[in-house]
Amino acid sequence: MRFRFTAPLWEWQAQANWYFVTVPEEISEDIREVPRMPRGFGSVRVRVQVGGSDWSTSIFPDSAQGAYVLPVKKAVRVAEGLAEGEPVEVALEVLDL
Structure with missing residues (x-):
């Protein structure tokens, strides 16, 4: 299963410096x-x-949120110049089948 989507990067309020992108509901349902x-x-x-x-x-x-969330590690955020609130283009392949 492979998917492509764009969603904003957000910081988890319960734990500073943990960033995620929410997988869209339709894709989350498929998974x-x-x-x-x-x-x-x-x-x-x-x-x-x-x-x-x-x-x-x-x-x-x-x-x-009724969806999956994808953690985005700091090395990726820095390498790709990602900032909170900005859209992130994601290609995701499910390995657990």
């Missing part, structure tokens, strides 16, 4: 519908590309 072995916190392993940066991580369900 959620695929049966898979349960993982910690309901996470799903993914491969991500933002600009020239690519990395493996996990997305996590956010019950408040």
Whole structure:
């Protein structure tokens, strides 16, 4: 499963310096519908590309938003010049199938 989307970068208010991009609801629903072995916190392993940066991580369900959230590490934010509130173009491949 591969997806492309654009969404704003936001900082988690409960923990400073943790930044995320919310996976759109429609894509989150598609990911959620695929049966898979349960993982910690309901996470799903993914491969991500933002600009020239690519990395493996996990997305996590956010019950408040009804969607998954993608953590964006500092090295990527710096390398790609990402700032809070700005749109981020994401290519996401689900590894847990």
